[in-house]
Amino acid sequence: MIEQVGVIGGGQMGSQIASLSAIGGFTTHIFDNDIENLSSKLNFAEKNLENLVSKDVYDEKHLENFRQNLHIAENIKEVSENKTFMIEAVVEKLEVKLEIFSELSELTNEKVILATNSSFIPASELAKECRHSHRFINMHFFYPPLRMDLVEISYPETTTKDIVERTQNLGKAMGRSIVTLKKETPGFIVNRMLAALVDEAYELYDEGIADFQDIDLAIKKGLNHPLGPFEISDYSGLDIHYYAKLKIYNETKNPDDYPKDFLEQKVKDGNLGVKTGKGFYDYKK
Numbered sequence: 001m002i003e004q005v006g007v008i009g010g011g012q013m014g015s016q017i018a019s020l021s022a023i024g025g026f027t028t029h030i031f032d033n034d035i036e037n038l039s040s041k042l043n044f045a046e047k048n049l050e051n052l053v054s055k056d057v058y059d060e061k062h063l064e065n066f067r068q069n070l071h072i073a074e075n076i077k078e079v080s081e082n083k084t085f086m087i088e089a090v091v092e093k094l095e096v097k098l099e100i101f102s103e104l105s106e107l108t109n110e111k112v113i114l115a116t117n118s119s120f121i122p123a124s125e126l127a128k129e130c131r132h133s134h135r136f137i138n139m140h141f142f143y144p145p146l147r148m149d150l151v152e153i154s155y156p157e158t159t160t161k162d163i164v165e166r167t168q169n170l171g172k173a174m175g176r177s178i179v180t181l182k183k184e185t186p187g188f189i190v191n192r193m194l195a196a197l198v199d200e201a202y203e204l205y206d207e208g209i210a211d212f213q214d215i216d217l218a219i220k221k222g223l224n225h226p227l228g229p230f231e232i233s234d235y236s237g238l239d240i241h242y243y244a245k246l247k248i249y250n251e252t253k254n255p256d257d258y259p260k261d262f263l264e265q266k267v268k269d270g271n272l273g274v275k276t277g278k279g280f281y282d283y284k285k
């Protein structure tokens, strides 16, 4: 089946997920309620793609597909019109996603797949109050989607086999390796494993066992990881780590789950990592 793809949310993730879909040969529409941001993210994706073509990661045909198949829609109705596969990639706020899925479930028929790229919200949470819960699924890409060759798929018990297979097929047609989980879990495989690594790195640093630069070096050289846990934190944003820990603490009330003082201080100072020019490392130099 040739999917017609609609993407809602054109930030860091959505813009490149839509790009991947267009590159894969699928007619794709994208909608974001911040049109300026969407345009700049799509320009960025195109520049990236041109660069990747020059490095032979993609070829000219892919660039042509991107230019031919990707279209901007003006609202949620337009982005979902005649679509068979919807991917949501808006901000990680449950109430925003719930509103979008409740609207989508009314606008689309029961054969249309409703996928979310959320990193932590399982599709079952989003399906609860919507029509046709059998078509909800998590399709989790990695930043930057144009480069990162992985999609994690997970799905609620109510989701049917054909929906899972179509999602796997779309991910493969976008040129990505697919890992399908047997059960839902917030954070899937990679973010759960990463959280464990980062937590332990923060613990070592907090205990004064080593400097963060040396912990990063040890992980890169000793485990052959391309980035150390503090570099990863800077790239993904220290606020993301801080609020994720705070959320866990608010649920458990266990003091061990409270974000480390050094992390809290950096967030209070606005040193959020690469995006602000400074986090653990200084990127302004």
Ligand SMILES: NC(=O)c1ccc[n+]([C@@H]2O[C@H](COP(=O)([O-])OP(=O)(O)OC[C@H]3O[C@@H](n4cnc5c(N)ncnc54)[C@H](O)[C@@H]3O)[C@@H](O)[C@H]2O)c1
Residues within 6 Å of the ligand: 008, 009, 010, 011, 012, 013, 014, 031, 032, 033, 034, 037, 038, 089, 090, 091, 092, 093, 096, 100, 117, 118, 119, 120, 140, 141, 142, 143, 236
């Ligand atoms: N950044 C990552 O590394 C990463 C990796 C995997 C998954 N995710 C997930 O992808 C999703 C998006 O993350 P991101 O990093 O692209 O965020 P982002 O802030 O870059 O983009 C979010 C976009 O959603 C738009 N938006 C907000 N409300 C909207 C609405 N009602 N209708 C239409 N558009 C709306 C915003 O204008 C913004 O452009 C989140 O659920 C996140 O958990 C992020």
